Amino acid sequence: MRIRAIGAALAGALLLSVAACGAGDDPLASDSDSNASAGTSAVTVGSANFAESELLAEIYSQALEAKGVQVKRQFNIGARELYLKALQDGSIDLLPEYNGALLSALHQGGAPQGVSKPDDVLAELKKVLPAGTEVLEQSAAEDKDTLTVTQETATKHNLKTIDDLKPVAGQLTIGAGPEWQERYQGLKGLKELYGITFKEFKPLDAGGPLTLNALLDGKIDVANIFSTDSAIATKKLVVLEDTKNLYLAENIIPLIRTEANNPTVSGALNAVSAKLTTDNLTQYLAKVQVDKQDTATVAKAFLSDNGLV
Amino acid sequence: MNLSYLLDPAHWDPSVSGSFPQLLLSHLWYVFLALLIGTVIALPIGLYIGHTGKGSFIAINAGNAGRSLPTLGLLMLMVTLLGLGLLPVLIALTVLVVPPILTSTYAGMRTLDRRVVDAAKGMGMRPWQVLTRVELPMALPVLMGGFRSAALQVVATATVAAAVGLGGLGRLLIDGLAVNDYSRVLAGAIVVAVLAVVLDLFLALVQRWVVSPGVSGRF
Structure with missing residues (x-):
């Protein structure tokens, strides 16, 4: 009897959660509607679900805000499978990416073999970008x-x-x-x-x-x-040392929806990319991960230390 | 969603590492160890509390506290403290197993008809005889209920072992998610679910076998 009651409760909970899934539709889709009605001038910046991606997204956001661009933050979305969908349906407009990892994800069957240097990777990447998206200038900073x-x-x-x-x-x-x-x-x-x-x-x-x-x-x-x-x-x-270049270049590069791109936006982001290096990224990331500082504070410090704001 | 991973005969070859039989075996091994350790800890305590009536707040509160601990969080904590290996996984799973067994043992002991216990005492049984010949056999249906619920929980939760580099059916879920192979994730979920049902049916048979017909009403 007790077991049966538990079973019934479980079945009920399952039904409820299934119903909730059905009613929710696509949580990302509804977001894009509200975004569209808010006006086209705001750029929605997304990030993946790890510290470095969030830090970079915050740096992008503050750099854009300094140029008077309105920014909406939609950080910590998840893995690439998830945020690329969000980018394509317009829920987000911009996010920091890694050229090699993005190429591996987009190219059928993984990154083409023999392509590992930054410029080769970028060239290959531009061939496979989803329609309606583009990349800006890549930085020297690599996280590989x-x-x-x-x-x-x-x-x-x-x-x-x-x-x-x-x-x-x-x-x-x-x-x-x-x-x-x-x-x-x-x-x-x-x-x-x-x-x-x-x-x-x-x-x-x-x-x-x-x-x-x-x-x-x-x-x-x-x-x-x-x-x-x-x-x-x-x-x-x-x-x-990877003497045979097994690992792809992983330069940090802004991935943006073409619709959201304009000279002000690309100018601000390219200025950030010009200043990013593996060394300074490591240094500022440690402030977040080791010293447990706030991402916004670290992003602000990065921008002011590099004369970007 | 498709069943290609599940139905591929190559994944059922026991000699291949990472095949279903191998993962199933390591999974069952974690489940067995967790249930064994959990029972060794929880059963005596539950019997003692149920028999003497002392410390019943421990049985109730420990049960509730244990249930509220998230296994994955506890596992990560143990890995930070003890490093990688089987031990942190067993600790996390044992914490999951103890509450249902402890609570059900206690509940089984307390809900049996006390007049039967009085009668046993009146017949001149010693406390040990009362416990082993009257209380435990009569508490067995409820106790087995708790054990079965512990077994079900641990079969499903032992998948967390894969999150810290061990084997078991969780490998299918964790690796499948990591390489974006949902057919594999689905296969893992199905095998775990089927295993849980089969194990529960098996324990139902065990219950039928160990519970005295006089208690269950099957003469």
């Missing part, structure tokens, strides 16, 4: 995949480049996001391009705290960490 080891591991096996892993990889465990198992810019590429097969692959998170802590604890020997991670400097980690 790396294979990183601790100083201790590097000394022990004498590691400087990814090639150096080849003789010892059979004894080493690698940790990265689960997608690495199947990506060319992951285990597949390491095997095909460098001839490296690791002893074990541990699916963790994409350059996040799990991976970093596992590396520091010695649970994994090699980690996929992003190049703008301040832990590389603070924990004295060694980034192995």
Whole structure:
């Protein structure tokens, strides 16, 4: 009887949630309607759901506001699959992107092999952009995949480049996001391009705290960490040089709806891109991630330190 | 949505790493360990509280507090404290398993007809005999209900092990989401759901077998 009552309650809850899904329609679509009625002059800036993307989106927003452009913030949307849809249906107009990752997502079957340098990636990217969108000038700042080891591991096996892993990889465990198992810019590429097969692959998170802590604890020997991670400097980690350019360029680039673009907007954003470097991005990102400062404060500091406001 | 991942025979080959049989086995292993540890912890405490009536607030409040802890959050906390491995996963899952078993053991003991206990005492049974021959057998239907609900919860929740680099059916969900392969996510969800139903049916049979016909009314 008790079990049956629980079952009935569960079934009821399920029905309710299903009904709620049906009634809600597309939550992003309704947003675009209200956006349209608010007037066309406002630019809606979106971001992905990680700290660096939000910081960049805030920098873009403040740079636009300084030029008198009205800005609506729609941050922390989610993964690329989600925010690209939001961009295409007009819920957002602009967001910071990474040229290589965006190319991999848009190009059928992942990024074309052999394309890894910034300009090549940009050229390929422009061919596959969704209709009605464009990219502005890309910055020198890159946040790319790396294979990183601790100083201790590097000394022990004498590691400087990814090639150096080849003789010892059979004894080493690698940790990265689960997608690495199947990506060319992951285990597949390491095997095909460098001839490296690791002893074990541990699916963790994409350059996040799990991976970093596992590396520091010695649970994994090699980690996929992003190049703008301040832990590389603070924990004295060694980034192995990618001599064969397995990892694509990941220059930060504004992706914008053509409708929302005009000379004022592109001028403000291109000025930001001109000042962004991997070093200063790492430095300002650490203020958010390590010092726990407010994103808006850090963005403001970046703009004023670089003479952009 | 399509079932291609689920129906691909290559994914059912037990010798391939990451195939359904392998994931199922590791999943069941986590479930078994969590249920075992949870039962070892919760059953004696529940029996003691139910038998003596002392500390019933513990049974009730610990049960409620345990249920309100989000397993994924607890798991991440444990991973931060203990590092990666099986231990943090088992702790998080055990915390999920203990409340239903503890509460149902206590409830089963307290809701049985106290006159039967009095009669047993009147017949000269010692406290231990009263517990093992009268109270426990009579509490078993409710206790098994709690155990089954714990088993169902843990089968579904053991998928979190994949979030911290372990195996189990959660791999299908986490990896599928990571590479945008919804056919795989769907396959994982279906296998977990079917496993939960099969496990519950199995435990229903166990319940039928362990509960005395005199208690369940099946002569």
